[in-house]
Amino acid sequence: MNGVILVYVIYITQKCLLISTTFNQCLHLDTKFGLSKGSVVCSNTCPYLMYPLRKLSITRLLQIIAQNRAELCCHKLIDCLLDTYKYYDNHDDDNGSDNSSVEIYRALTRHMSPPTNNISERPKSPVEFGDLEKRGSFVNMDELIHHEEENVLDLLTIALKIAPSMLGNDGVRKKKGEAKISSQARTKVLDYYQQILWGEVGNFLEHIILWWGAVPLSTRPPHSSQHLREWINQFLPTADIPTFIASALSCLSDALGVHVTSTSWDQHFRLALVGSKSTCNPDTGRLFCEMLHDLTLLSNQCEITTEWIIGAPLEELPLVEQIPVLHRLDHSVHTTRLWAITETKRLANLWNVESFFLITHCDIINCLSHLTDLRLTDHTLEIDKGGLGVHVEVCAKMRAKLVSEVKTNIEKLKEAPSHCVDCLANVCRTISLANLQMIFPPTRIWSLSKDDPPSASHYVEKFLEQILTPVLAATEDIQISNMILRIMCQSWLDHIYINKIKFSQYGALQLLTDFAYVSTWIINCAIISQDMRKAMLKNEVLRRCEGVGRLLLRSPGEHIKMNDKKKKQKDDPENSPKSDNTELMPAEMYVPNQEQWLELRATRRRVFITSLCCNDV
Incomplete structure (x- = not known):
């Protein structure tokens, strides 16, 4: 059966060469019949007939053969890669392998190409020739190359007998009356065919692996393509394979890179964007991180080549592949920052710290x-120096512009936490004033007179628990915790002053006791670290609150006395807000606009003071 097929193929090849020779001879008929040069007779509905006719040469036939055999050679090359991968994988088993090996294997198995039956049943073109079809997998790439060379040599042998004129005068040499193909022409034809064939294979590989297979790689997650791409990039520098096959595999690697860039970013960005629409979704930040991590890896891979790890010239870098990565990276960093600012603003308003x-x-x-x-x-110096190709120069300038935009957005992202904390501070003041409006005792309470010593009011602990406790539980940042404490206390003072609350002597003493409870609460709070406790007790706003209380206790015209330098603090040294245990400035001096606060003192009756004195006696 194989012999019959071989005879049939040789017969078809001979007929093709005879037809080609006849066609070339017919091109001279216009001169013979006196037709003007360039005159053609054709239908305007077929544009191809309007092109000037040219002779059919061996090189033209080789182009047709290469185009028809490219897809089949793709499948055979994939078989070679699978055999090569199995060899490397078996040697790597001694050192242990990871999940990426599974992805590479899946990418190179039969699922990446149509079933064998479909290939064998595919109709053959008349120019597919020779003992041309060796079914089964090639053991290595050398056999694949040798097999294709034999096909070309078979064509040259038949052409030498049937149509020697197609080989040209320099292609045929007569030795002892016998015509033979010159070694120079033979080498030139083989090189030409291999270049054309494997150039076409490079174009086909992407489509076969990604789209044409029974279970194409495009239906799998993007990391499958990425693993295959990384393995090819690791395989090429160490593989002893011809340059034209290495070029085909490089084309496949570049195509996989473009596919991974678009599909992985689409997947990550879609998940992150959907997650950002959910309320308090803790995974949204992780999705943004994964997206940026993936884009960073893809961009870094475009900064190196198989021969250069650092300092690669622009001409050798995959700039065309990197430009869409940088576009997506620029957009992703910008989107991440907008999401962080918008989401933290919403969470701050909910006080979900x-x-x-x-x-x-x-x-x-x-x-x-x-x-x-x-x-x-x-690469600024290299661009300014000039001497680059037009395409490389345009891509390099586009890359430089995108790099600048990426760096600008990264700097803005670095400033985002500070912007978010500023938003938290603004919300904290609003929430503090709103809480005080609801829980602060009525105005009349503060103007009463009582003989019993006051104790801390219940609203103080409630105020601290509602606002400060969530912050202390969520962060160990001393500056932020101190900022929240300062805003709360300042809002407390603002609430008192805005509402023009009048304080009796007892009311002022009650307020001073409430202010003092804040320090006691901080000391007894179990979730505060020792360093944070010391820092918060040193917050000047506590002294300002104490100063307001003492101002409200003063009699009209009473002067503020400075404390003795040698007076020691009676508090526990570890919990004392003063580092040197010596207070030189009274608390009243921490209060700005003292005269305004003195206006909030209720009118003190002399009778009240006298009665107290009498009772004491």
């Missing part, structure tokens, strides 16, 4: 940590 600090202290920091790994070499 746990989720707020999860974004500012974790998600943004993790995103920035991935972006610090970004390698963006500055």
Whole structure:
């Protein structure tokens, strides 16, 4: 059966060469019959007939053969890669392998190409020739190359007998009356065919692996394509394979890179965007981090080549592949920052400080940590020097513009936590005033006179528990905790002053006791670390609150006395807000606009004071 097929193929090849020779001879008929040069007779509905006719040469036939055999050679090359991968994988088993090996294997198995039956049943073109079809897998690429060379030599042998004129005068040499193909022409034809064939294979590989297979790689997650791409990039520098096959595999690697860039970003960005629409979704920040991490890896891979790890010239870098990566990276960093600012603002208004600090202290920091790994070499000097091709120069300038935009957005992302904390501070003041409006005792309570010593009011602990406790539980940042304490106390003072509350002597003493309870609460709070406790007890706003209370206790015209320098603090030294245990300035001096606060003293009756004196006696 194989012999019959071989005879049939040789017969078809001979007929094709005879027809080609006849066609070439017919091109001279216009001269013979006196037709003007360039005259053609054709139908305007077929544009191809309007092209000037040219002779059919061996090179033209080789182009047709290469185009028809490219797809089949793709499948055979994939078989070679699978055999090569199995060899490397077996040697790597001694050192242990990871899940990426499974992805590479899946990418190179039969699922990446149509079933064998479909290939064998595919109709053959008349120019597919020779003992041409060896079914089964090639053991290595050398056999694949040798097999294709034999096909070309078979064609040259038949052409030498049937149509020697197609080989040209320099292609045929007569030795001892016998015509033979010159070694120079033979080598030239083989090189030409291999270049054309494997150039076509490089174009076909992407479509076969990604789209044409029974279970194409495009239907799998993007990391499958990425694993295959990484393995090819690791295989090429060490593989002893011809340049034209290496070029085909490089084309496949570049195509896989473009596919991974678009599909992985689409997947990550879609998930992150959907997650950002959910309420208090803790995974949204992780999704943004994964997206930036993936883009950083893809961009870094475009900064190196198989021969250059650092300092690669622009002509050798995959600029066309990197430009869409940088476009997406620029957009992703910008979107991450907008999401962080918008989400933290919403969380701050809900006073969901746990989720707020999860974004500012974790998600943004993790995103920035991935972006610090970004390698963006500055090629300004090389661009300014000139001498680049037009295409390379345009791509290099586009890359430089995108790099500048990416770096600008990264700097803005670094400033985002500070912007978010400022928003938290504004919301804290609003929430503090709103809480005080609801829980602060009525105005009349503060103007009463009582003989019993006051104790801390219940609203103080409620105020601290509602606002300060969530912050202390969510962050260990001393500056932020001190800021919240300062805003709360300042809002407390503002609430008193805005409402023009009048204080009797007992009311002022009650307020001073309430202010003092804040320090007691901080000392007894179990969730505060020792360093934070010391820092919060030193917050000047506590002294300002104490100063307001003491001002309200003063009699009209009473002067403020400075404390003795040698007077020691009676408090526990560890919990004392003063580092040197010596208070030189009284609390009243921490209060600005003292005269305004003195106006809030209720009118003190002399009778009240006298009665107290009499009772004491």
